[in-house]
Amino acid sequence: MSSLPDSWIFTASCPSKLGTVDVVTRFMAESGHYINEIHSFDDRVSKQFFIRIAFQPAPNFSTDNFQQYFTPRITTFDMQWQLTPPQHRERVAILVSKFDHCLNDLLFRHRTGQLNIDIPLIISNHPDLRPLAQWHGIPYYHLPVTNATRPQQESQILDLLEQYSIDLVVLARYMQVLSPVMCEKLDGKAINIHHSLLPGFKGARPYHQAWEKGVKMVGATAHYVNNDLDEGPIITQGIQSVDHALYPDDLISRGQDIERVTLFNAVRYHVEKRVFLSGKRTVVFSH
Template identity: 80%
Template sequence: MQTTHSGTWIFTGSCSSQLGTVDVVTRYMAESGNYINEIHSFDDRVQGMFFLRIEFTPPSADFSVAHFNDEFVERAAEFDMTWALSPAAKKERVAILVSKYDHCLNDLLFRVRTGQLNIDIPVIISNHPDLEPLAKWHNIPYYHLPITPDTKLEQEQQILGLLAEYRIDLTVLARYMQVLSPSMCQQLDGKAINIHHSLLPGFKGARPYHQAWEKGVKMVGATAHYVNNDLDEGPIITQGIQTVNHALYPEQLISKGQDIERITLFNAVRYHVEKRVFLSGKRTVVFDN
């Protein structure tokens, strides 16, 4: 029997929409002495799915995941519910992919160092050598894997090899300026988060902020989403936005945009590792706090 230390645990569950879903979980929690600290639920009427997240504290230090599952399985069977248990203190292993921009990487490293983000970053991977000094300062292995159109698939296999070697739970594209192949997207489906600017209207191609300035843009923003084979169109986790005006020149727009990118990516990673994100079709259900 698997026994773990006491502390806060996270229960996540989903099933088809039906009466009594919350009751079957909370009743079991009460009967087994698990104190509920936080609870969120959502019924997606379009998908016909119900999602539930509960943070709870077990009654004693000999809390057993196996015992919980063995007792709860009969009750969950009536609802055809799938569920998972995770210790809130567990640190997921996160790989960071970067190119030359350092603002998102720097922010994530700072938040890990100051305890704002409960993850481990065992490896940083880049197609450029520029950010290796930053990785060395944090004593994190840095792999420079150059890429050309002819070596793209080989380079991606090297990345996947490193993700396996370092037992990575989540991959974060912190302004990694490469389009992933369909095969790579498929292998990272639901396990990789990307961040990109969200200018309204949209500006694609080179120097998007300069294009936005030329059009007199009044909003800058950022979107963090799961990676899939639709370029920059995966299920959205978080977004940020800020109004701007005519007084800002392109360099200032870039600075504003990068600030939003930092915060938006941080929140997306935090929500993911805290088990606050559920996929519902092509959309996400996000229980923020």
């Protein structure tokens, strides 16, 4: 469920404590802010509380007034909070190699308004998808990479991310392993997508490996990037049953369909402020 177009988004986290929901919702009511969507979760393991509220503000609303009057209410809660205005658009850089299904899907959803983002640039280690970027009027940077040139290439990428004031990086089937330095710099700000046949079928031609073993399910996982290869905090996953009648090309097609939808949902949840990092896990208010 998406919030109303004129909704502000309030997100917060704090140590678990009695009265956390009350202190926020009471302030909203007394300030005349109408809540049209609310989600909260108290993690009994980490003892952390998370909340997301979409609200329509009172006529006299301002962020300065909100901060001035809300801050004294939460002095005993150690609460970290954020306000996101209506129609806020994250600036998203897409990294891609040769597979175009995820890139195509993100560009389509961006163009049709399903993703409320800006895409200032696309970066690739191959030139193949430049025509697609040009058709959408998006600058395309071809930055080839080898193991020997990886530090220089990643430095170029980071320079571009700074130049374009990028908020989020999406690896839309970018078939390169990021260095630990790169992962650290993009911590919590980069989303990757891969098939969910891992760890059983690593390396080249995973769907062919899966077909040879007679798998009965294919899927995809979208997660934040970290130093654990393909094992960062998971945001979304998708899965579909398959059977003996499907050949490797069929499995690839099914897998790519799941990948694009799974990645879209992960990006959407992130930009709508529905994802909270909680150690190696995520709290996702998907609906």
